[in-house]
Amino acid sequence: MNKRAGAPPTIIDVARQAGVSIKTVSRVMNKEPTVHADTRARVQEAVAALNYRPQLSARSLAGAKSFLIGLLYYDPSAAFVAGVQQGATLGCREAGRHLVVESLQENGADVQAQIESMLAALRPDGMILTPPLCDNPAILETLRAQRTPCVLISPAGEGHGMASVRMDDALAAEELTNLLISLGHKSIAFIEGNQAASQRRREGYERALKAHRLLPDPSRIVPGTFQFESGVEAARRLFALPEPPTAIFAANDFMALGALTEAQRRGIAVPGDVAIVGFDDSDAASLVWPPLTTVRQPLAEMAMAAVQMLLAGDARFDADAPAPVRVLPHEVIVRGSTAAPAKGRA
Amino acid sequence: MNKRAGAPPTIIDVARQAGVSIKTVSRVMNKEPTVHADTRARVQEAVAALNYRPQLSARSLAGAKSFLIGLLYYDPSAAFVAGVQQGATLGCREAGRHLVVESLQENGADVQAQIESMLAALRPDGMILTPPLCDNPAILETLRAQRTPCVLISPAGEGHGMASVRMDDALAAEELTNLLISLGHKSIAFIEGNQAASQRRREGYERALKAHRLLPDPSRIVPGTFQFESGVEAARRLFALPEPPTAIFAANDFMALGALTEAQRRGIAVPGDVAIVGFDDSDAASLVWPPLTTVRQPLAEMAMAAVQMLLAGDARFDADAPAPVRVLPHEVIVRGSTAAPAKGRA
DNA sequence: TTGAAAGCGTTACCAA
DNA sequence: TTGGTAACGCTTTCAA
Numbered sequence: 001m002n003k004r005a006g007a008p009p010t011i012i013d014v015a016r017q018a019g020v021s022i023k024t025v026s027r028v029m030n031k032e033p034t035v036h037a038d039t040r041a042r043v044q045e046a047v048a049a050l051n052y053r054p055q056l057s058a059r060s061l062a063g064a065k066s067f068l069i070g071l072l073y074y075d076p077s078a079a080f081v082a083g084v085q086q087g088a089t090l091g092c093r094e095a096g097r098h099l100v101v102e103s104l105q106e107n108g109a110d111v112q113a114q115i116e117s118m119l120a121a122l123r124p125d126g127m128i129l130t131p132p133l134c135d136n137p138a139i140l141e142t143l144r145a146q147r148t149p150c151v152l153i154s155p156a157g158e159g160h161g162m163a164s165v166r167m168d169d170a171l172a173a174e175e176l177t178n179l180l181i182s183l184g185h186k187s188i189a190f191i192e193g194n195q196a197a198s199q200r201r202r203e204g205y206e207r208a209l210k211a212h213r214l215l216p217d218p219s220r221i222v223p224g225t226f227q228f229e230s231g232v233e234a235a236r237r238l239f240a241l242p243e244p245p246t247a248i249f250a251a252n253d254f255m256a257l258g259a260l261t262e263a264q265r266r267g268i269a270v271p272g273d274v275a276i277v278g279f280d281d282s283d284a285a286s287l288v289w290p291p292l293t294t295v296r297q298p299l300a301e302m303a304m305a306a307v308q309m310l311l312a313g314d315a316r317f318d319a320d321a322p323a324p325v326r327v328l329p330h331e332v333i334v335r336g337s338t339a340a341p342a343k344g345r346a
Numbered sequence: 347m348n349k350r351a352g353a354p355p356t357i358i359d360v361a362r363q364a365g366v367s368i369k370t371v372s373r374v375m376n377k378e379p380t381v382h383a384d385t386r387a388r389v390q391e392a393v394a395a396l397n398y399r400p401q402l403s404a405r406s407l408a409g410a411k412s413f414l415i416g417l418l419y420y421d422p423s424a425a426f427v428a429g430v431q432q433g434a435t436l437g438c439r440e441a442g443r444h445l446v447v448e449s450l451q452e453n454g455a456d457v458q459a460q461i462e463s464m465l466a467a468l469r470p471d472g473m474i475l476t477p478p479l480c481d482n483p484a485i486l487e488t489l490r491a492q493r494t495p496c497v498l499i500s501p502a503g504e505g506h507g508m509a510s511v512r513m514d515d516a517l518a519a520e521e522l523t524n525l526l527i528s529l530g531h532k533s534i535a536f537i538e539g540n541q542a543a544s545q546r547r548r549e550g551y552e553r554a555l556k557a558h559r560l561l562p563d564p565s566r567i568v569p570g571t572f573q574f575e576s577g578v579e580a581a582r583r584l585f586a587l588p589e590p591p592t593a594i595f596a597a598n599d600f601m602a603l604g605a606l607t608e609a610q611r612r613g614i615a616v617p618g619d620v621a622i623v624g625f626d627d628s629d630a631a632s633l634v635w636p637p638l639t640t641v642r643q644p645l646a647e648m649a650m651a652a653v654q655m656l657l658a659g660d661a662r663f664d665a666d667a668p669a670p671v672r673v674l675p676h677e678v679i680v681r682g683s684t685a686a687p688a689k690g691r692a
Numbered sequence: 693t694t695g696a697a698a699g700c701g702t703t704a705c706c707a708a
Numbered sequence: 709t710t711g712g713t714a715a716c717g718c719t720t721t722c723a724a
Binding site: 011012023026030055058059061062063064 | 700701702703704
């Protein structure tokens with residue numbers, strides 16, 4: 001006897017229809033190998049006929065998995081969330097999981113409480129953390145205490161022993177700097193940011209200079225905050241130097257756009273008088289003139305990899321196994337903001 | 347007897363600790379009024395002592411709610427997802443719900459299957475749809491068939507009888523146009539987009555012109571695609587007119603940025619020779635020079651309202667009750683890309 | 693105002 | 709290879 005019609009079919013309905021036990025249906029649904037091919041076919045037929053889909057809450061209550069992956073973030077740029085999320089949702093779909101997103105409210109003390117409460121309620125199979133949360137020791141400790149598998153996206157340091165996915169910021173910066181050098185630039189300034197990524201990018205910048213025996217000039221390395229305005233300010237200082245640089249490498253696009261704006265305000269031609277490169281390939285990078293030469297972070301791919309690592313068990317707390325780190329390839333995008341320096345200025 | 351230590355406490359542990367039945371604990375957790383104050387206090391004490399948190403899967407299996415809200419999107423701009431999501435996660439947290447995000451893969455035929463499968467597995471308490479999904483009749487029909495409460499964010503038309511949240515695009519466009527008119531502009535061009543919102547914005551633009559007895563000139567209304575390049579192209583056509591406009595209203599920021607770029611490439615000063623306004627307050631709007639005068643959509647607020655409507659039952663399929671529509675206030679943001687027209691050009 | 697017991701739909705253990 | 713049956717942790721119904 002069917003329950004009231006209209007109610008979604010349950011495993012019992014399928015078992016009855018296929019003439020097997022519910023346990024066998026369960027085995028088929030979970031792709032367990034120990035089922036006879038005929039039986040399996042019969043069950044699958046019944047599943048299709050009834051349009052049966054196992055209910056998540058029942059599965060997770062009875063079993064060990066929740067089929068949920070959590071994505072935790074706090075005040076990142078829109079492009080960053082969107083990119084990561086795109087990859088995470090795709091990865092989850094492929095794996096039959098679902099993505100639960102939580103944007104933490106504040107970086108205050110109750111953040112831990114927020115996380116604990118989420119973990120207790122949802123019991124996610126794994127968590128994905130983005131900067132700056134993935135660099136917050138208190139948060140990582142909370143997660144570790146609950147033994148929730150985690151993968152960090154682009155952590156600042158070594159990820160505190162947790163699995164992580166990143167791109168090679170230093171290498172990308174080195175490539176970008178090499179591009180400028182190969183165009184003929186010898187006087188290349190660097191605008192720093194106030195996040196961990198900036199440090200790594202600067203390393204690559206200096207590595208490239210050294211490889212070409214161009215001595216880094218401290219006066220050409222100016223601070224910034226990853227904000228547009230700080231790029232304007234930094235450029236102002238650079239253009240005021242007795243010998244202004246012929247190229248500017250900003251640690252992110254926003255600051256590069258600030259530098260671009262300041263150059264244009266002063267009638268300094270880009271890329272004619274000064275070449276400018278950024279980092280991140282933000283939306284705005286291709287929405288200005290000249291469009292910005294920059295580096296694309298493989299955000300979606302990184303998030304997808306994170307999901308895969310989570311489900312492959314790479315993020316378990318296996319004690320002495322070193323935490324795995326996956327490094328994904330980036331892409332240098334050459335646009336109109338770079339060119340060879342004007343005659344006599346190289 | 348406690349289970350193995352380390353396992354999270356259950357309702358049974360709390361009941362034992364408080365000396366009441368599990369049903370009473372359940373009542374307290376669900377804030378049911380029919381509990382004596384003393385009993386309630388005793389239970390809450392036990393809950394705090396054990397750090398008890400009800401498990402979602404058990405709650406949803408036993409009860410009628412899943413405590414999950416779904417957010418469905420397909421290829422929107424990063425800023426749009428990020429904005430909506432910020433509001434949705436906050437709204438969910440306040441309501442003790444969690445946000446499950448699904449980004450559909452394609453706008454193809456299997457989209458319905460994707461949705462059905464999600465609904466069957468998750469049984470979300472409600473769904474939030476963003477454009478263009480919220481304008482897709484097939485998708486809406488699928489949702490309606492499952493009787494899942496839905497709230498549409500900025501649907502194109504009347505929302506097909508479903509609850510929706512929107513801003514008043516036409517009013518905002520009218521205000522923006524009025525701003526230009528009040529600055530002294532009489533020759534204001536409009537760059538259209540290829541989405542429903544563009545239509546509404548154009549209505550407001552024309553309303554403002556008519557109110558000031560400025561006849562809309564068809565040659566000053568040019569098509570676009572909401573993409574940067576189409577803004578460049580549109581501006582090219584406008585600047586080639588015998589009498590170029592003194593102001594350009596682009597139906598979104600990306601096209602406005604294209605127009606800005608084209609103006610600068612031609613040495614046409616902004617806002618001196620031509621004023622430019624956009625729509626959406628995208629990141630890039632404040633990352634260029636001059637920064638763009640535009641309109642901010644209250645995306646986060648709209649999403650938060652959507653969650654509230656969902657939980658208030660505003661989105662139930664109550665047959666003859668008309669679907670509720672909430673309209674949220676926007677914000678006109680005046681920046682550097684607008685000024686009075688140059689003498690003699692008004 | 694409180695409680696006992698019967699589910700909810702699935703997985704897991706153990707036996708056949 | 710299969711099936712019976714006991715969990716899983718909570719809400720709900722019905723009684724007290």
